[in-house]
Amino acid sequence: MENAPTQDAPRQPGAPTSLHRFANPGRFLRLTDNWLPWLAGAALLVLGSGVVWALLLAPPDWQQGETVRIMFVHVPMAWLAMGGYLGLAILSVMSLIWRHPLADLTARELAPVGAAVTALCLITGSLWGRPMWGTYWVWDARLTSVLVLFFLWLGHVALVRAFDDPERGARMGAILALVGVVNLPIVKFSVDWWNTLHQPASVTRLDAPAMHVDILYPLLWCTLGFSLAFAAVVLAATRAAVMERRVRALQMAAARRADAAPATLRGARA
Amino acid sequence: MRALVGRELRLALRHPADTLSAVLFFVLVAALFPFGVGPSPELLARLAPGALLASALLAALLPLDRLFGAEAEDGSLDQLLLSGLHPAAIAAAKALGHWCTTGIPLVLATPVAAAFLNLPIEAWGVAMLSLGLASAILSVFGAAGAALTLGARRGGVLLPLLVLPLAIPAVIFGAAAIEAAASGLEARPYLLLEAAILALAAPLAPLAAGAALRGD
Numbered sequence: 001m002e003n004a005p006t007q008d009a010p011r012q013p014g015a016p017t018s019l020h021r022f023a024n025p026g027r028f029l030r031l032t033d034n035w036l037p038w039l040a041g042a043a044l045l046v047l048g049s050g051v052v053w054a055l056l057l058a059p060p061d062w063q064q065g066e067t068v069r070i071m072f073v074h075v076p077m078a079w080l081a082m083g084g085y086l087g088l089a090i091l092s093v094m095s096l097i098w099r100h101p102l103a104d105l106t107a108r109e110l111a112p113v114g115a116a117v118t119a120l121c122l123i124t125g126s127l128w129g130r131p132m133w134g135t136y137w138v139w140d141a142r143l144t145s146v147l148v149l150f151f152l153w154l155g156h157v158a159l160v161r162a163f164d165d166p167e168r169g170a171r172m173g174a175i176l177a178l179v180g181v182v183n184l185p186i187v188k189f190s191v192d193w194w195n196t197l198h199q200p201a202s203v204t205r206l207d208a209p210a211m212h213v214d215i216l217y218p219l220l221w222c223t224l225g226f227s228l229a230f231a232a233v234v235l236a237a238t239r240a241a242v243m244e245r246r247v248r249a250l251q252m253a254a255a256r257r258a259d260a261a262p263a264t265l266r267g268a269r270a
Numbered sequence: 271m272r273a274l275v276g277r278e279l280r281l282a283l284r285h286p287a288d289t290l291s292a293v294l295f296f297v298l299v300a301a302l303f304p305f306g307v308g309p310s311p312e313l314l315a316r317l318a319p320g321a322l323l324a325s326a327l328l329a330a331l332l333p334l335d336r337l338f339g340a341e342a343e344d345g346s347l348d349q350l351l352l353s354g355l356h357p358a359a360i361a362a363a364k365a366l367g368h369w370c371t372t373g374i375p376l377v378l379a380t381p382v383a384a385a386f387l388n389l390p391i392e393a394w395g396v397a398m399l400s401l402g403l404a405s406a407i408l409s410v411f412g413a414a415g416a417a418l419t420l421g422a423r424r425g426g427v428l429l430p431l432l433v434l435p436l437a438i439p440a441v442i443f444g445a446a447a448i449e450a451a452a453s454g455l456e457a458r459p460y461l462l463l464e465a466a467i468l469a470l471a472a473p474l475a476p477l478a479a480g481a482a483l484r485g486d
Contacts, residue, residue: 096481144438151435158431162422172418172482176432179414179478 025102025242032235040232047225053218061215070128072219076226077121081149082187084114084230088156089181092174102238104170105245107177108160109237113230115153122146141194145187152180271359274350278367288336292329292372293379299325300383311388318387319397319448322380323441326401330372330408331433335426337364337416338483351483358480365413365476373405389452396451396461403464404437404444410468410475411436417482439467 054072061068088110094103125143126136137143156173163169191198282289303321307313341347350360380398389397415433419425447460 148435148438151431155428155432155435158428159418159422162419162424162428164423168421172422175478175482176418179436179475 025105025246028102029239029242032239036232036235036239039228039235043225043228043232046221047229050218050222050225054222058218059214064132067128067131068215070124071215072222073226074121074124074128075219076223077117077124078146079223080226080230081114081118081121081146081153082184083227084110084117085149085153085177085180085184088114088177089184092177095170095174096178102242104167104174105241106234106238107156107173108170109241110234111153111156111160111173113234113237115150115157117230118146118150118153122150140198141190142187142198145183145190148183149180149187152176152183156180271355271363274355274360274363275366275370278364279370282367282371288333289371289375292332293375295332296325296329296376297379297383297386299328301386303387314388315390315452318384318389319445319452320441321387322383322389322397322401322448323404323444325383326376326380326405327408327434327437327441329376330368330405331412331430333368333372334412334416334433335419335429337368337413338420339416339425342420347483356480357483358476361413361417361479361483362410362472362476364416365409365472365479368413369406369409373402373409376405377402389448392454393448393451393457396457397448399461400444400447400457400464403461403468404440407440407464407468407471408433408437410471414475414479414482417479420482440464443467 050072055069058069058072060066088107091103091107091110094100095107122143125146129138130136156176159176160169160173163172300321303317304314307317338347341350351357377398380401381394384394384397411433412429415429418432419428422428443460443464447457447464450460451457
């Protein structure tokens, strides 16, 4: 009966104002129906202007030259890969504690996007590494831990979809996501713990960021744009998944009715 | 829980083929390296630490996908879950059983593989220690992975995808320890780091495995 909760959320009558309000897939669909065009429009606007700013207007770096422009994609992707995984972990906690069907669906749809973002982070990084470090890949601590993060995303994608019972898949994926959280601090602090090739953090520091505003501002603008796009894609995918489950529930109901009808006919004839 | 570990051991003793095949696999993979890179002794000795670790972990993965499978099929896993034992304890017992039946034989077979790979004899002791720790780490992560993929389609393919990335730190420090010992340096810090990973994983991974076992 895994399709039962899609009809309406398992709501507690006494608590309509809590977070559980958003657990109702119907309300989720109505709300996101209004938000999504705005979100997608804002993402397009910010990202479009960010790309122009970063690729055409921002000055080349005095050391890295034009290759610094790769950073305008690489850094937001890296932040999104980690932030997205944190989001996945939060969704997993919600799914394990409150058995929240919408959290399951969102986690399921978030994981492929997160895997794609992490892959882009790795690819742009290695494209940048070739002219700057002289190699596409080194087994540096940061690179290795991000590669592990990528495998965790892929593992989640594969595990969630490997079960016939989607609820069990969601449960297993949530546990895996929580196990993988140990990797997040390793990714974050790998550049401080091991003194290898990847440079330490230059934006998120306690003192001022170690880069000029001409580069910093377009970077932050691009990050905002990519984050908006990330959220828009995940929301759209989750909406599609909710609707898909509804369609399946309707089809199952129709099939059951079709199944029942001939049986009664046969019964009548006999 | 002790009874459960005992049961695992008795099962393994009565069906020694699983253990034996894991050990044979380990030795064979180690024996493949000389054919792949040529039998030059210096090159082999350089490769030996990593090759030992990688082949041991692959060998330890072999019996993992059946860790809970047989019991889930004949229903004894449900009996165990009903027995009042905490699911995490069941998972921990299974992991311990897996290490005793796969990890220890692998450790015992290490000198053979080390000889194939021309590892300096002074490093054999450290290699056995390091492999013992690494296989124990794999056992606890592997129990969690096996519990997670229990009942999944293509579970046997999924399991390495989930477990091997988590085992990377064990490979790094394990191989570093053997390498240090082989070149006459102090291996202790690497072994301690490896043991620290085990100390962290041993209590936490069974919790995840237990949650996955209780799952449905």
